[in-house]
Amino acid sequence: MKTRLVLESSDISRAIVRISHEILENNKGSKNLLVLGIPSGGVPLAERIAKKISEIEGKDVKHGVLDVTLYRDDVRLRPARTPQETKIPQINFDESVVVLVDDVLYSGRTIRAALDAIVSIGRPRKVQLAVLIDRGHRELPIRPDYVGKNLPTSELQSIKVRLKEIDGVDEVEVTD
């Protein structure tokens, strides 16, 4: 088993800054933006993106947590996982532009579940997707709007994203 570092702390920070600028450019500002992280990796990334956008724009951007466990399509295949708390800030959800944030985009099934979870809350104007790593191998017609790094991998490899808030360090590793 060989492990190789693909992103280090400064790479991750630069990716966050770039994604934040792209979100602002794409949506012509931060009006009605709502950044939602998918547990666990997406949550700190969403916080960082919201913080960065707030810094750039000079006004507060809302962020929250969207747990998708109960909307997954593999409930009957995997052992039960304890869902985490979903936190949606008090805003007009139907007026908002939701930016979903996850650490790794792979099969696309988590995002499909997230879209269902969003529909159960309301009907936002737009939903966009930001991921730190896109490793390919999609099983559903889903594509990201903002990507930190495209990382073509084989299905045998595994990717580990470590974030300061959870693991005490910022890095992305690929294991063969």
Added chain:
Amino acid sequence: MKHLYSINNLNANEAISILDTAKSMAEVGGKSVKKLPTLLGRTVVNLFFEDSTRTRISFEAAAKRLSADVITFSAKGSSVSKGENLKDTAQTLEAIGADAVVIRHWASGAAQTLANSGWINSRVINAGDGTHEHPTQALLDAYTLRETLAPGQKDLSGIKVGIVGDILHSRVARSNVLLLNLLNAECVLIAPPTLLPIGVTTWNCQSSFSLDEALPELDAVMMLRVQQERMNAAYFPNAREYARDFGLNAKRLSAMKPNSIVLHPGPMNRGMEITAEVADSPRSLITSQVTNGVSVRMSVLYHLLSGVAE
């Protein structure tokens, strides 16, 4: 965890995970779509050999909120009244394709028998069997206690709970004692000597014959229903004397800690084990228990029916 016929089917982590998941389940009530797709295409059968209002509708609501199909079976008006036995009834359900069977039965051990007999492949959840156990009631009580008295805490350590009344016939008390122990709460059984079971010394909890002595130390008190259908052997002289010694009234409530709470599994005999004044006071969480029951049962169904590839 494959079945839930006793609290003994759970370890502390599993019990805590059920309570944590129940919290997420409760969030569903606040959304615009009050339904989850989690158990879409699964069938849950409610098999009720004994009367019940809240447990049956609670399981039914829980299964429906998770998008499962629900078939409710009550012994009255079914072939059971023609003499069909549990095995044949169970095999009928198996043939229909039940993924989970929720069973309430008058015989202690019925749920365990159904789970371990090999008659059916589905998951079995005990919704009360005779005087044995009622695990989902204990879980919803623990959830209510944790949300009110220990928010942010994983288990129930530091909380002292009194269980008052007919311990002898109470399946709710048996499940609660096991779960409170599992979650590190302290527990006291309070009853007249005739209504305490003989082996109670082995239950790993204190017992007391005086409600007035025990009350000031309690964070929560669980009043059990005096089961008049089982009061056939003169366990106490008469209802008035029971109410005077073991009934919870406003005076006794004021002797408790200021933030302490009152629980009752229902249905209540107002004026017997609890006065109407106490039952309707803000410190009584009897209606939240019913609301929490749905979330906790959703959580139990989710845990038992996840990861079962057929």
